[in-house]
Amino acid sequence: MCKDDGVNRHASVAIGECVHKYVAKAELSDDEHGVAAPNSDEEDSKPARNTSLEQSHGPAASQRFEPQESTQSRSKRIVNKAGHMYHQNSFLILVTCAILLAYAYPPLGANYVAPHITATWIAVIFIFVLAGMGIRTEELTKALKRVYFNTFVQVFNFMVVSGVVYGFTRFMLYVKALPESLADGMTVTSTLSVSVNMGIVLTKLVGGDEAAAIFDAAFGNFLGVFLSPALILMYLGLNAEVNLGQVTLKLFLRVVLPLILGQLLRNFFPPAKAFAKKYNKYFRQGQEFCLVFVVYTIFCKTFLKGNDAKIGDVFIMIGCVLLVLIFLMVLSWISMLVLFPNDPKIQAVGLFACTHKTVAVGVPLISSIYADSPLLGLYVLPLLIWYPTQLVLGTALAPYLAKYIERREKELKQQLDVEAWLHGRGGSQFPPYLTQDQSVLHDMCYGADEQFEPTESQAIGTV
Structure with a gap:
């Protein structure tokens, strides 16, 4: 029990250090590029919308203009769907x-x-x-x-x-x-x-x-x-x-x-x-x-x-x-x-x-x-x-x-890549078959260009 607690504490400390490094790196990058936090005053200072149509022709002009845009986009969408249906x-x-x-x-x-x-x-x-x-x-x-x-x-x-x-x-x-x-x-x-x-x-x-x-x-x-x-x-x-x-x-x-x-x-x-x-x-x-x-x-x-x-x-x-x-x-x-x-x-x-x-x-x-x-x-x-x-x-x-053949071919290729990597065969760049959490921690701790070596159980579980 104590051994498990120790392992968990070490893992927590390692993850915390990774997060701290990632935050510090992000703050340093923001300071170098002069990036400031968003200000609510800037949001308030944004113009509401252009009212030139309403001032020159009245509010009805803008109301008439909006349905025309939606009708055109709707017609284009219908044509695209019809073309896609014919292609399929x-x-x-x-x-x-x-x-x-x-x-x-x-x-x-x-x-x-x-x-x-x-x-x-x-x-x-x-x-x-x-x-x-x-x-x-x-x-x-x-x-x-x-x-x-x-x-x-x-x-x-x-x-x-x-x-x-x-x-x-x-x-x-x-x-x-x-x-x-x-x-x-x-x-x-x-x-x-x-x-x-x-x-x-x-x-x-x-x-x-x-x-x-x-x-x-x-x-x-x-x-x-x-x-x-x-x-x-x-x-x-x-x-x-x-x-x-x-x-x-x-x-x-x-x-x-x-x-x-x-x-x-x-x-x-x-x-x-x-x-x-x-x-x-x-x-x-x-x-x-x-x-x-x-x-x-x-x-x-x-x-x-x-x-x-x-x-x-x-x-x-x-x-x-x-x-x-x-x-x-x-x-x-x-x-x-x-x-x-x-x-x-x-x-x-x-x-x-x-x-x-x-x-x-x-x-x-x-x-x-x-x-x-x-x-x-x-x-x-x-x-x-x-x-x-x-x-x-x-x-x-x-x-x-x-679609089934394309999807199934990809699945079979991934399985072959997993087997090749586990047995040390081939020169593939496997993995990148990581879960989302693994990918985030990998980028935080090692950088996006370094390779992550998962365990055998992790590799099998991602396919």
Whole structure:
């Protein structure tokens, strides 16, 4: 007890000496610079306000002038908020405008712009050429080596999603809340592979691992050639014929070859590398515009062909898809946090790649299965609702995911700095991770330029 009191007294004396030195130094500095204490007489001698407007034009002039200033500042504030909102949600706003334009005049995007060339080939190739130019080869190699992550994403996308959807649709059929055509169409949708373009663009939008997103999109679509027909046969007992050679060739020409071309330009053509380094921040915008154009043409085709689904079926399907998709996204996010807690960029990739479904492969596949059915529109409807729903949810979450990734990256870096300092590794200037009280005492006693050496418990407690 006495020993503790002695330690406390010594600590109190040390702190008191530090405070005394700090006060003496401050007083000496004030005397040297001629700084005087504030005087109440000076406050009283300050003029109240300029009354020239009131003297020349009366008090009403100043009263009229003040609301004009507040109105201008309010208008400027509204414009700034609107600009900030657009910057944060530009992709979602553009997609919404594209869908509205497609609804207003479908023939433009369905026929006149030649979507089978511009959207299916040129836009997709442009997306992956930019991706190849903007990604370092080391990042692609690292993505290939993530066997555990890639396996989990494909298993979740094909097996978990289809299993959950199949169980949900059977329950809805049992309670007679869903027509069989919509239930089967939703099941077929769940067996499809990940979308080729959307996941990559959204990953780049939030600052995720673009290389991992590209690999999972390409690999998932290749697996879908084999797994989708097998899963449809297992769940529904239907034979789905897919032209293996044709699908593989299109995948190579539209995804793999443009990616290789972008990598070759980046690594072996110095002007292209300099261009990519200078304008890399604009690559994301270019990819966004391409994806918006693809979405526009898809909805133009949908609105032009029409659908024999009733308005009630549409609302039922929207509710079912929204419910299932939110559940699957929450499940995939929790899985990412548990399995990959120290890689926020990978977590963002997993959130999109685990739940997204391709409409480019899905519509032809469903059309080939139910080509002779008069209810073909009902079978396609779940996919046509799933696609925009995943797009809207992804773009709505994008600003929050971007902030999460940035914050989590800083936290992980601080943890690494703490570990490096505690074990004597690295040449970092750690800390400056001090509490406010520690920082004040440090400046008072040692000066702002001297380093403070905290104990191990203090260092750990500040992270």
